[in-house]
Amino acid sequence: xxxxxxxxxxxxxxxxxxxxxxxxxxxxxxxxxxxxxxxxxxxxxxxxxxxxxxxxxxxxxxxxxxxxxxxxxxxxxxxxxxxxxxxxxxxxxxxxxxxxxxxxxxxxxxxxxxxxxxxxxxxxxxxxxxxxxxxxxxxxxxxxxxxxxxxxxxxxxxxxxxxxxxxxxxxxx
Numbered sequence: 421x422x423x424x425x426x427x428x429x430x431x432x433x434x435x436x437x438x439x440x441x442x443x444x445x446x447x448x449x450x451x452x453x454x455x456x457x458x459x460x461x462x463x464x465x466x467x468x469x470x471x472x473x474x475x476x477x478x479x480x481x482x483x484x485x486x487x488x489x490x491x492x493x494x495x496x497x498x499x500x501x502x503x504x505x506x507x508x509x510x511x512x513x514x515x516x517x518x519x520x521x522x523x524x525x526x527x528x529x530x531x532x533x534x535x536x537x538x539x540x541x542x543x544x545x546x547x548x549x550x551x552x553x554x555x556x557x558x559x560x561x562x563x564x565x566x567x568x569x570x571x572x573x574x575x576x577x578x579x580x581x582x583x584x585x586x587x588x589x590x591x592x593x
Contacts, residue, residue, distance in 0.1 A: 422458075423458075426458060426589055429449035429455045430445065430449060430590065444541075444542060444572075444592075446569055456487070462589055463589065466565070466585070470535060471494055472495070472534045472536070473530060473535070474486075474488050474489035474494060474538075475498070475499055475538045475539065475556065476489075476496060477538065478504070480540065480542075481499075481538075484541060484569065485498075485539035497526075497536070498525070499525050499551075499552050500523065501521065505524050508527045509524040509525065509527060510525055511524045512524075512555050514550060514551035515545065521548075523552060524555075525559070530556060530561040532561070536562065537563075537566075538553065538556070538565070538566040539567050540567075542569065543566070543568040543570070543577045544577055545575050545577045545580070546577025549566050549581055550580045553584065565587060566584050566587070568586075568588040570588065570592070573593040574592070
């Protein structure tokens with residue numbers, strides 16, 4: 421399945437989580453075996469042999485990130501909302517398109533010089549991905565790329581990701 425065909429599996433939910441926001445729902449994509457497999461394969465392909473870990477961002481980044489990690493034959497690290505991880509943590513605050521939040525990661529999740537691919541479902545303003553990059557950098561890892569199912573290009577989030585290779589399968593301008 422080609423990446424342009426994946427767009428058919430994205431459902432728009434108006435006014436969620438707040439009025440004026442159009443939520444891009446990937447649950448139809450996840451429910452379709454062919455679309456899910458194509459998504460994982462398209463994300464993994466450019467990074468084969470180039471990463472040691474996949475970092476999935478809560479919560480939809482966990483779903484796709486775990487599958488991509490499996491496809492790449494590498495481990496999976498999770499970045500979670502505050503208070504969700506039980507061990508010693510590193511924290512990074514970020515700006516959403518509709519508020520402020522933060523991410524945490526276990527302080528021993530990434531070994532120094534590990535090559536990390538950050539995976540999430542959506543790139544909007546770039547704040548969440550930028551925070552994930554900050555967490556990897558704080559643990560002396562190396563971000564080799566960021567991969568997303570969807571990019572809302574009109575919000576300019578890619579500009580916040582620095583030098584990291586950025587892959588998005590579906591782009592809305």
